[in-house]
Amino acid sequence: MRRSRSLVAISAVLGGVLMLTACGGGDDAKPKGSEAGKAQADVDAAAAKDTSKAKITITPKDGATNVGLNDAANVAVADGTLTQVELKTSEGTAVAGKIAADGKSWKPDAALKRSTKYALAATAKDADGREAHENASFTTISPENSFVGSFIPDEGQTVGVGMPVSITFNKPIQDKKAVQAAISVTSSSGQEVVGHWFGAQRLDFRPEQYWQANSTVTMKLALEGVQGAPGVQGVQNKTVNFKIGRSQVSTVDTKTKKMTVTRDGAVIKTIPISAGSPENPTYNGQMVISEKFKETRMDGSTVGFKDSEGKGEYDIKDVPHAMRLSQSGTFIHGNYWGADSVFGSANTSHGCVGLNDAKGAGDPNQPAAWFFDNSLIGDVVNVVNSPDKVVKPDNGLNGWNMGWAEWKAGSAA
Known part of the structure; x- marks a missing residue:
């Protein structure tokens, strides 16, 4: 109200000058001090009566820093309805958002960008049509002060019964308990689901046994504002739903050199195979298909198979129907270069x-084309009777090779 008082005072002075000029009055024409105060109070009271009753609240507060990216920015109004809200970056780029149907709130349509300064302006009206305005500016959290988790499976996917929920964080997590507590994974089957940490940057979730076929799994990330390490907080709020398909588990017996494909408890196909040679045996254990490629290149030098000149012992640029079983290079794939006679009779590969x-x-x-077409990401391929060791649980999505008690012991919850 300081500006109003100044304007009134100036008007009073100018008014007095005009009265002296026009009327030629003396000192008796000037209002006494008490009368001037009463006149100002009347003006203030009249202005107050004309002020909008709408009360706008902007979150975060003006000048805030390290603001989250998802649900931190919003506008609410009491005793009125919002009519316009504008959110812009310091460069002037508008951010889309929606006013709620009842006109009482507003929020952005999508997550904000990191390390960005925003300006927010809101307008509302009360029941008598009188406008209220509010403004605020804030800066979002920087990459240096935040962490995110990349995860699989993604929204809407249909996967096999062996598919874990696997989250990889872009920064080491020190407060594993706080981070895990902000993540929930549940199944429509009612199975108990437990998380297990593989080091400081990977957290997998699975039930004791494979997921029940045709169930739905829901993962909820509520990491916005959760401190993963000193000065480093999460910026994700997200819900993901994915579907578990039919149950398919295939057993590769390296002794008989056959693979038995079992779907929903019934054997549907037996396929001759050629596993790793005695010099380069295939891992034993339950391995989950994590990637599928109709054709891909396989270069032995990338997985340690090099000749005396440092070149790969093999380099096949068009391996057909390849499906990854481990991060270290184990695949189940088509083979067109081997004689038909080796399948079902000899193990000749470098471990695939x-x-x-x-x-x-x-x-x-x-056979390889049939298996590729009939497999899902998340299906299990269980290798038995190989002279090699069991694949490590964190080599790919292969946590099923860890007992339930040990798995639960790796939870921070």
Whole structure:
């Protein structure tokens, strides 16, 4: 009200000058001090009566820093309805948002950007149509002060019964308990789901046994503002739902050199295979298909198979129907370069499981093509009777090779 008083005072002075000029009055024409105060009070009271009753609240407060990216910015109004809200970056780029149907709140349509200064302006009206305005500016959290988690599976995917929820954080997590407490994974089957930490940056969730077929799994991340390490907080709030498909578990027996494909408890196919040679045996254990490629390059030098000149012992640029089983390079894939006679009779690979196939991945009648077409990400391939060790639980998505008690012991919850 300081500005109003100044304007009134100036008006009073100018008014007095005009009265002296026009009327030629003397000192008796000037209002006494008490009368001037009463006049100002009347003006203030009249202005107050004309002020909007709408009360706008902007979150975060003006000047805030390290603001979250998801639910931190919003506008609410009491005793009125919002009519306009504008959120812009310091460069002037507008951020889309929506006023709620009842006009009482507003929020952005999507997450904000990190290390960005924003200006927010809101307008509301009360029941008598009188406007109220509010403004605030704030700066969002920087990459240096925040962490995010990349995760699989993604929203809407249908996966096999062996697919864990696997979250990889872009920074080491020191307060594992706080971070894990902000993440929930549940199944429509009612199975107990427990998280297990593999080091400081990976957290996997699974039940004791494979997921029940045709169930739905929900993962909720509520990491906004959760401190993962001193001065480093989460910026994600997200809910993901994915579907568990039919139950398919395939057993590769390296002694009989056959793979038995079992779906929903019934054997649907037996396929001759060629596993790792005695010099380079295939890992034992339950391995989960994590990636599928109709064709891909396999270079032995990338997984330690090098000749005397440092070149790969093999470099095949068009391996057909390849599906990853471990991060260290174990695949189950088509093989067109081996003689038909090796499948079912000899183990000849560098550790992968080979199925007979045709060059170009174009023949649907080949065993490898059938298995590729009938497999989902998350299906289990269980290798038995190999002279090699069991694959490590964190080598790929292979936590099923850890007992339930040990798995639970790795939880921070």
